[in-house]
Amino acid sequence: MKHQFVMMSDKPGEGEDTSVVVKTRPKTQRPPLYKVLLLNDDYTPMEFVVHVLERFFGMNHAQAFEIMLTVHKKGLAVVGVFSHEIAETKVTQVMDFAQRHQHPLQCTMERE
Ligand code: TYC
Numbered sequence: 001m002k003h004q005f006v007m008m009s010d011k012p013g014e015g016e017d018t019s020v021v022v023k024t025r026p027k028t029q030r031p032p033l034y035k036v037l038l039l040n041d042d043y044t045p046m047e048f049v050v051h052v053l054e055r056f057f058g059m060n061h062a063q064a065f066e067i068m069l070t071v072h073k074k075g076l077a078v079v080g081v082f083s084h085e086i087a088e089t090k091v092t093q094v095m096d097f098a099q100r101h102q103h104p105l106q107c108t109m110e111r112e
Contacts, residue, residue: 032111034087035078038094039106040071048103053079056093081112 036057038049046068053064057079070077082090087109098105 031083033081034084034109035112036080036082036087036090037076037108037110038067038071038079039076039108040074041104041106044098044103044105046072048098048101049105052094052097052105056090056097079107 038053049068049071050061050064053059053067054061057064059067067077067079080087080090091107091109094105094107098107
């Protein structure tokens with residue numbers, strides 16, 4: 001926290017010092033974050049989705065299974081929150097991996 005000195009009166013010869021100390025709040029800049037979303041479909045095998053969550057999102061088997069079931073039941077779930085660059089990389093990795101295995105799994109990102 002910076003301190004800024006403000007002179008209340010700067011007229012010469014006007015008695016005592018009337019300066020006060022006020023605090024400034026420098027704006028802390030945070031980069032925007034992006035949610036990575038996994039979408040449900042009727043064809044991608046559950047085991048494949050669990051594997052994707054373990055492989056690209058560092059989840060253990062139990063966490064991955066739980067999130068996969070959430071997507072299956074609710075239609076989608078946030079699987080992670082990242083910087084723009086990392087989120088883009090995750091989406092590309094998942095989409096490439098799904099396509100290579102001929103599954104229609106969809107992964108997208110959205111600003112938080
Ligand atoms: N609904 C798929 C099935 O019944 C499983 C599934 C879960 C697919 C999550 C995609 O993101 C997904 N085989």
